[in-house]
Amino acid sequence: GAVVSQHPSRVICKSGTSVKIECRSLDFQATTMFWYRQFPKKSLMLMATSNEGSKATYEQGVEKDKFLINHASLTLSTLTVTSAHPEDSSFYICSASSTAPVTDTQYFGPGTRLTVL
Amino acid sequence: AQSVAQPEDQVNVAEGNPLTVKCTYSVSGNPYLFWYVQYPNRGLQFLLKYITGDNLVKGSYGFEAEFNKSQTSFHLKKPSALVSDSALYFCAVRPLSGSARQLTFGSGTQLTVLP
Numbered sequence: 246g247a248v249v250s251q252h253p254s255r256v257i258c259k260s261g262t263s264v265k266i267e268c269r270s271l272d273f274q275a276t277t278m279f280w281y282r283q284f285p286k287k288s289l290m291l292m293a294t295s296n297e298g299s300k301a302t303y304e305q306g307v308e309k310d311k312f313l314i315n316h317a318s319l320t321l322s323t324l325t326v327t328s329a330h331p332e333d334s335s336f337y338i339c340s341a342s343s344t345a346p347v348t349d350t351q352y353f354g355p356g357t358r359l360t361v362l
Numbered sequence: 363a364q365s366v367a368q369p370e371d372q373v374n375v376a377e378g379n380p381l382t383v384k385c386t387y388s389v390s391g392n393p394y395l396f397w398y399v400q401y402p403n404r405g406l407q408f409l410l411k412y413i414t415g416d417n418l419v420k421g422s423y424g425f426e427a428e429f430n431k432s433q434t435s436f437h438l439k440k441p442s443a444l445v446s447d448s449a450l451y452f453c454a455v456r457p458l459s460g461s462a463r464q465l466t467f468g469s470g471t472q473l474t475v476l477p
Contacts, residue, residue, distance in 0.1 A: 251405070288452065288467045289406075338405050351465060353398070353405035 248272050249341050251354035258329055259362055266324045266357045268339030275341030278322035279351060280314060283336045295322050329361045364389040366455050366468035374474045375443050383438040383471045385453030392458040395436045396465070397427055400450040409451075412436060413458065423447070443475045 248271040258264050268278055277296050281289040293309075295301040295316035303309045311333075313325040322341075326333055336358055340351040365388045375381045387393055394413055398406035410421025417429045427438045436453060453468040 247408075249405070286470075288469045291465075336403075340406075349394075350396070350408060350411060352408060355405040356403065358403065 247350075247352040249275075249339065249352050249354040251339055251357050253357060254355060255358045255360075257360045257362065260330050261328055263325055263327045264329055264359060266326075266337055266339075266359075268322045268324070268341070268354050270320045270341040270343070270352070273341075273343045274319040275322075275343050276319065277342045278316055279340045279342070280312070280322075280324050281338045281340065283338060283356075285336075289338065292324075326359065329359070331361045334359055334361045364455055364457065364464070364466050366453050366466055368451075368453055368468035368471045370471050371469070372472045372474070374476060376476050377445055378442050381440050381443040381447070381473065381475070383451050383453075383473060385436045385438065385468060386434050387436060387453070387455040388434065389455050389457050393434075393436075394456050394458045394460075395427075395429065396454040397421065397425070397436075397438050398452045398454065398467075400452065400470075402449075406452060409438070445475045445477050448473055448475045 250269045252267045279294050280292045282292050283289050291304050292307045293301045293303045293314050295314050297316050297319050301314035316322040336356050338356045340353040342351050367386045396411045397409040400406050409425050410419050412419045412429045420426045425440050429436050451471050454465050456464040
C-alpha cells in the first residue's frame with residue numbers, strides 16, 4: 246500500500262514553455278500533498294504544501310505564480326512550471342500524506358526530472 | 363528551529379558487515395523521526411519511523427534504527443549489509459505535535475556497500 250506515482254518521469258522542454266507534472270496517490274486518499282525540489286547531491290527543499298480543495302501554501306522564496314499547484318481531488322495534485330527557464334531544471338518530487346495506512350507519514354513519488362533547454 | 367545532521371556524506375562498508383548511518387536532530391518537544399532511502403533518479407522510499415515506545419524500531423529490508431533521547435540521535439543500522447543497499451539515505455524529523463509540513467530532512471548520506 247501507500248503508492249504514489251508521478252508523471253512524466255522525465256521531461257525536456259524549451260525555455261519559455263510551461264510544463265505540468267502530475268502526482269497521484271494510487272491506493273489511498275491524500276489529504277495533503279507536498280512538492281519538493283532536489284538539486285544534485287542535495288537534500289530535499291519543500292516548495293509547497295497543498296490540501297485538497299484549497300490553495301497551496303508556498304514556502305518562503307518560492308514564486309507561487311511560477312509554480313502553480315492544483316490539488317483538485319484526494320488522489321491528484323499537479324505542479325505546473327510556467328515559463329520555464331534553464332534554472333528551473335531540477336528533480337521534482339511529490340509526496341502524499343494521509344491518516345492511513347500509517348498516520349501522517351509522507352509517501353514519495355518516483356520524481357520527475359525536468360530539463361529546460 | 364528544528365534541524366537534522368547527518369555528519370557523514372559518504373559511508374563505505376563491505377558486504378556482510380554491519381552498517382551504521384548516523385543522524386542527530388534538534389526539535390522542540392518530542393520528535394517524530396523518519397528514515398528514507400533514495401535510489402538513483404528515484405523518489406524517496408519510507409524505511410521506518412519512530413513516534414513513541416521501544417527505542418529500537420524495525421523497518422523495511424532488515425533495517426532498524428535506535429532512538430537515543432539523551433544523545434538526540436536516531437542512527438540507522440543493519441546487521442549485514444548487501445550490495446543492493448547502496449543508495450542515498452535521508453533522516454528526517456518533525457515535532458510530534460506539529461504538522462507533516464514541518465518535516466525537515468538531513469543532507470543525506472551516500473552508502474556504498476562493496477562486494
